[in-house]
Amino acid sequence: MTVSRRDAIKLAALGGAVAAGCGGGSNPLSATTMSSDPTTPAGTANSLWGGRFGAGPSAIMQEINASIGVDKRLWRQDIQGSRAHVAMLGKQGIVSAEDVAAIDKGLQQIAAEYEAGKLVENLALEDIHLHVETRLKEIIGPAAGRLHTARSRNDQVAVDFRLWVKAACAEADLALKGLITALLARAEEHADTIMPGFTHLQVAQPVTLGHHLMAYVEMLNRDRSRFADAMKRMDECPLGAAALAGTSFPIDRQMTAKALGFAGGPTRNSLDSVSDRDFALEYLSATHMTGLHLSRLAEEMIIWASQPFGFITLPDAWSTGSSIMPQKRNPDAAELVRAKAGQFLAAFTRLSVVMKGLPLAYSKDMQDDKVTVFAAHDDLGLCLASMMGMVQTITFNKAKMRAAANSGFSTATDLADWLVRAGGVPFREAHEITGKCVKAAEAKGTDLNGLTDAELSAIDKRITKAVRDVLSVEASVASRTSFGGTAPANVRAAITAARKAL
Ligand code: ARG
Numbered sequence: 001m002t003v004s005r006r007d008a009i010k011l012a013a014l015g016g017a018v019a020a021g022c023g024g025g026s027n028p029l030s031a032t033t034m035s036s037d038p039t040t041p042a043g044t045a046n047s048l049w050g051g052r053f054g055a056g057p058s059a060i061m062q063e064i065n066a067s068i069g070v071d072k073r074l075w076r077q078d079i080q081g082s083r084a085h086v087a088m089l090g091k092q093g094i095v096s097a098e099d100v101a102a103i104d105k106g107l108q109q110i111a112a113e114y115e116a117g118k119l120v121e122n123l124a125l126e127d128i129h130l131h132v133e134t135r136l137k138e139i140i141g142p143a144a145g146r147l148h149t150a151r152s153r154n155d156q157v158a159v160d161f162r163l164w165v166k167a168a169c170a171e172a173d174l175a176l177k178g179l180i181t182a183l184l185a186r187a188e189e190h191a192d193t194i195m196p197g198f199t200h201l202q203v204a205q206p207v208t209l210g211h212h213l214m215a216y217v218e219m220l221n222r223d224r225s226r227f228a229d230a231m232k233r234m235d236e237c238p239l240g241a242a243a244l245a246g247t248s249f250p251i252d253r254q255m256t257a258k259a260l261g262f263a264g265g266p267t268r269n270s271l272d273s274v275s276d277r278d279f280a281l282e283y284l285s286a287t288h289m290t291g292l293h294l295s296r297l298a299e300e301m302i303i304w305a306s307q308p309f310g311f312i313t314l315p316d317a318w319s320t321g322s323s324i325m326p327q328k329r330n331p332d333a334a335e336l337v338r339a340k341a342g343q344f345l346a347a348f349t350r351l352s353v354v355m356k357g358l359p360l361a362y363s364k365d366m367q368d369d370k371v372t373v374f375a376a377h378d379d380l381g382l383c384l385a386s387m388m389g390m391v392q393t394i395t396f397n398k399a400k401m402r403a404a405a406n407s408g409f410s411t412a413t414d415l416a417d418w419l420v421r422a423g424g425v426p427f428r429e430a431h432e433i434t435g436k437c438v439k440a441a442e443a444k445g446t447d448l449n450g451l452t453d454a455e456l457s458a459i460d461k462r463i464t465k466a467v468r469d470v471l472s473v474e475a476s477v478a479s480r481t482s483f484g485g486t487a488p489a490n491v492r493a494a495i496t497a498a499r500k501a502l
Contacts, residue, residue, distance in 0.1 A: 088259070158274055176227075197212070206410050227283075343375070
């Protein structure tokens with residue numbers, strides 16, 4: 001019999017009750033149901049290692065052990081790896097040309113079947129590797145058994161998964177490029193748009209919206225380099241490590257590494273080859289860092305979309321309504337990106353904890369790597385695509401942003417800097433004088449420009465009418481021309497440079 005994992009908890013509870021002698025009159029594990037007791041062997045021994053076994057696994061054992069529901073995603077890589085392996089076995093004279101041809105043809109047929117959605121999941125066959133091999137035997141007969149010469153599932157899964165994660169890094173890079181391109185377009189459109197820059201979420205100094213968006217371009221470019229860096233390191237082929245010790249067959253690992261596109265050639269230590277999951281962890285680490293950046297952008301969108309800010313409006317396509325409050329327009333996608341960022345860290349932590357105590361070489365614990373990485377990969381794709389969609393379609397409310405930029409005495413630093421430049425005042429003294437101006441403006445209920453010339457010079461006689469030139473938010477941002485500063489001209493130069501690098 002098979003048993004669903006959802007029933008396992010009930011079965012365990014019933015078994016416990018029986019063992020404790022309190023099963024009661026209606027014991028579901030009575031004589032009639034005992035015959036299908038899922039804790040007893042489910043059937044015959046697995047044909048792939050039946051020589052050693054007298055009985056098959058219990059249904060619960062099958063349920064906890066099988067990974068086909070997850071690792072079927074590796075079918076392309078598995079067939080690709082097997083084809084490279086058997087071609088090498090042929091070239092080395094380990095398997096006859098005739099058998100190689102039959103195996104390769106069979107593998108291509110399986111690929112076509114799986115492409116057409118004809119993979120039949122069978123828990124008794126555990127994982128994708130045994131599914132492919134068993135199907136091959138159905139198609140070509142006993143010659144299929146030669147495919148597993150000089151190979152183990154341990155190096156097989158390592159090579160499949162590396163191929164998959166390498167491709168995932170490339171996909172992440174493409175998606176990051178898409179989001180960066182969207183940010184660059186909006187940054188260019190808003191190179192001159194003025195918004196408040198914050199520290200402590202208090203209005204600090206005016207900045208340009210283009211500059212703010214370009215900050216995320218910097219972060220995401222670093223994320224791209226992290227994926228690229230991880231990809232470079234994982235670009236070595238573990239196939240041929242066999243179970244853990246290498247093999248006595250005269251295999252050519254350079255050949256399979258090359259055929260599978262591993263630029264770094266074969267891995268150098270068989271024990272490490274089958275027990276290393278650094279590559280998956282590095283992928284998750286880069287994913288986590290990307291998620292962290294996306295989460296900060298998402299958080300800003302959420303704040304900016306809230307009514308007290310009103311800096312942005314999300315289009316209908318990226319908002320949800322409320323079932324009770326008709327006026328609502330909620331930024332759910334941004335909130336979910338923020339939530340999923342936590343899942344990336346959880347994924348990294350989860351696999352780290354699986355790996356940290358494992359002795360060399362392979363342990364079944366490692367099978368859990370794939371469910372973790374696949375989920376993170378899917379979520380990363382959703383997050384990057386959602387952020388790109390939102391960035392492309394958000395409406396920036398320029399008037400609200402400018403008004404906010406003008407609040408909170410945001411050009412006070414410009415006044416202090418002006419005193420240093422025009423009046424030769426030491427900066428600390430200029431800071432103090434400007435503080436008095438802010439206090440006076442606050443008492444008067446105005447901004448710094450709302451103080452009269454007389455009021456300003458009464459605070460310090462070195463303040464003249466010429467100071468008006470620096471008190472506007474436009475003048476403030478235009479003056480920030482230091483390298484990496486917020487001036488519109490700098491933003492345009494940064495966009496040009498970023499486009500070139502892309
Ligand atoms: N399904 C296994 C995994 O994903 C494949 C390797 C199994 N190896 C073994 N010795 N049982 O890790």
